[in-house]
Structure formats: structure tokens, C-alpha cells
Amino acid sequence: MEKKIIVIGSGPAGISAALYARRSGAEVTVVTKGAGALAKAERIENYYGFAEPLSGAELERQGIAGAKKLGVIFQEGEVMQLGFNDTFDGYQVSGPSFELSAPSVILAAGASRQSLRVPGIAEFEGKGVSYCAICDAFFYRQKRVAVIGSGEYALHEAEVLAPHAAELHILTNGAETDVAFPQEMLLHKQKIAAVEGENHVERIVFEDGSLLPLDGIFLAIGTAGSVALAKKMGILLDGQNIRVDDNMATNVPGIFAAGDCTGGLLQVAKAVYDGARAGLAASKFIRGK
Numbered sequence: 451m452e453k454k455i456i457v458i459g460s461g462p463a464g465i466s467a468a469l470y471a472r473r474s475g476a477e478v479t480v481v482t483k484g485a486g487a488l489a490k491a492e493r494i495e496n497y498y499g500f501a502e503p504l505s506g507a508e509l510e511r512q513g514i515a516g517a518k519k520l521g522v523i524f525q526e527g528e529v530m531q532l533g534f535n536d537t538f539d540g541y542q543v544s545g546p547s548f549e550l551s552a553p554s555v556i557l558a559a560g561a562s563r564q565s566l567r568v569p570g571i572a573e574f575e576g577k578g579v580s581y582c583a584i585c586d587a588f589f590y591r592q593k594r595v596a597v598i599g600s601g602e603y604a605l606h607e608a609e610v611l612a613p614h615a616a617e618l619h620i621l622t623n624g625a626e627t628d629v630a631f632p633q634e635m636l637l638h639k640q641k642i643a644a645v646e647g648e649n650h651v652e653r654i655v656f657e658d659g660s661l662l663p664l665d666g667i668f669l670a671i672g673t674a675g676s677v678a679l680a681k682k683m684g685i686l687l688d689g690q691n692i693r694v695d696d697n698m699a700t701n702v703p704g705i706f707a708a709g710d711c712t713g714g715l716l717q718v719a720k721a722v723y724d725g726a727r728a729g730l731a732a733s734k735f736i737r738g739k
């Protein structure tokens with residue numbers, strides 16, 4: 451357990467972090483839900499070392515193959531929960547079919563592009579708007595709560611809330627869903643216009659003018675991105691970017707971040723550099739434990 455590092459994301463930042471951490475002697479597991487931003491790039495012409503442009507998907511494939519050669523372990527699946535591990539001084543990273551623990555975690559899950567921009571969401575953060583069911587479900591015992599989202603991540607958060615809530619709503623905000631939400635989770639597909647309340651969330655207003663009285667709202671749109679995972683741990687942000695120091699360390703000891711999720715130049719070169727620094731810093735951190 452002592453020498454383990456978990457990297458979330460297999461883009462250039464995550465793979466670079468894994469390479470440097472592995473070469474520093476750590477046992478490294480990369481957890482990935484698959485292709486990230488890089489795979490969307492048709493041609494990469496501005497990265498060192500390639501006379502002929504290559505596709506982002508090919509660069510990503512080569513990166514992953516190199517890490518595997520060095521002995522980096524890969525766990526496929528979407529991370530839906532990042533939390534403290536109660537039985538030892540470290541962190542737990544889990545998804546639908548896995549649960550991993552390590553004293554250090556590197557967040558390299560790319561930029562979070564999915565958020566809900568409607569009036570009231572930002573204003574009521576911490577006053578009824580939450581990003582972490584497992585952290586906050588307890589505060590909503592016998593209350594009316596809603597999860598905003600339409601995918602597996604939304605179902606995961608709703609399942610955590612189900613034993614506590616008096617009423618549980620799923621708000622897809624206009625999106626279709628192929629997830630089989632249980633019947634007791636009440637599905638609403640209308641678009642959301644606003645979140646309203648006095649000092650705390652009191653209701654959702656839909657674009658069709660209808661109202662849904664609520665005590666709490668949990669955001670779980672799309673997949674759990676870097677920022678959603680960071681918010682579960684109380685990691686500080688600068689806007690939609692994870693705040694890091696010169697060693698890519700967040701404010702939570704042992705948790706580092708690298709690549710697009712930390713903002714700045716959203717390019718492969720910067721992601722690779724960030725990853726290298728985070729991998730080295732995480733290795734140093736676990737050696738000091």
C-alpha cells in the first residue's frame with residue numbers, strides 16, 4: 451500500500467505522470483474510462499518528435515503502450531467516487547466495478563466541459579447544491595432531493611441518496627437517457643430554467659413554467675470529470691480549474707493534478723510537462739510517508 455499511486459485519466463497528463471512515478475519506483479495504477487480530448491484531435495502537428503503529423507488517437511495509443519511496457523497497471527472504468535480511506539491514511543478511488551486505495555492520487559481527467567449554467571446553481575453551492583452524494587446524503591434524510599444528469603454517473607449518485615431521501619427526482623434537463631432508473635426515482639425530462647430559494651434551495655423552475663419543490667440538488671451531468679471529483683474532496687478551484695502549486699499539489703495533501711484540468715495552455719506539451727511534475731511530486735510524497 452505504501453508505494454502506490456493512482457492516476458485518474460490516460461491522456462497525455464495521466465500517462466506522463468504514470469511514467470515518471472513508475473520510473474521513481476512507485477506501483478502505479480491508471481484508471482481510465484477511455485479516450486479523452488487527445489483522441490478528438492485529427493492531426494497533431496505541434497508536438498515534439500514527429501516529422502509527419504499523426505492523429506491524436508495514435509499518439510494516445512502509443513503513450514498507453516509505452517506505459518504498459520514500463521509496468522504501469524491499467525484499470526478500465528469511470529471513477530465516480532474519490533474519498534478518504536477510513537482504514538488507512540490515504541484515499542479511495544472507486545467506480546461501478548472497482549475500488550482502489552493509495553496514499554497518493556493524481557487527477558488527470560481532462561477539462562471539465564459539462565456544467566449547468568442556469569441562474570441559482572453557483573449561488574446555492576453549499577446551500578442545497580452539492581457535487582457529492584456520498585459526502586452530503588446524510589444532510590438530506592427524509593428530504594426532497596434531485597439529481598441532475600442522465601447517465602450512469604447520475605444513477606450512481608441517486609443510488610447513494612435513495613436510502614436517505616423522502617423523494618428522489620432525476621432531472622435530465624432535456625437530455626434523453628438510456629439508463630434504467632428505478633421506478634421510485636421520478637424522472638423529469640423538461641429543461642431547467644432556474645434554481646430558486648431564499649437562503650437555501652427551495653425549488654427548480656422548468657422552462658415550461660412548472661415548479662418542483664426541493665431541499666437539495668446533486669449535480670451529476672455526463673461523467674464525473676476532474677472538477678466534480680475535486681469538489682468531493684474539498685479541493686480548491688480557480689473557476690473551473692483545479693488550483694495547484696508549483697509541484698502540481700492541490701490543497702489536499704497527497705492529491706495532485708495535471709493537464710487540462712489545471713487550466714493554462716490546453717495543449718499536449720503542457721499536459722506532458724504537468725504530468726511529469728505531478729508524477730515526481732507524488733513519488734516524493736509517498737516516500738516521505
Ligand SMILES: Cc1cc2nc3c(=O)[nH]c(=O)nc-3n(C[C@H](O)[C@H](O)[C@H](O)COP(=O)(O)OP(=O)(O)OC[C@H]3O[C@@H](n4cnc5c(N)ncnc54)[C@H](O)[C@@H]3O)c2cc1C
Pocket residue numbers: 458459460461462463464481482483484485486487488489490491492493494495496497506527528529530558559560561673674675676708709710711715716717718719721
Ligand atoms: C479537437 C481537438 C484538437 C486538439 N488539437 C491539439 C493539437 O493539435 N495540439 C495540441 O497540443 N493539443 C491539441 N488539443 C488539446 C489536447 O488534446 C489536450 O490539451 C490534452 O489532451 C490534454 O491532456 P489531459 O491528459 O489533460 O486530458 P485528456 O486528453 O482529455 O485525457 C483525460 C483522460 O481522463 C479520463 N477520464 C475523465 N474522467 C474520468 C473518470 N471519471 N474516470 C476515469 N477516467 C476519466 C479520460 O477518459 C481520458 O483518458 C486538441 C483538443 C481537441 C479537443
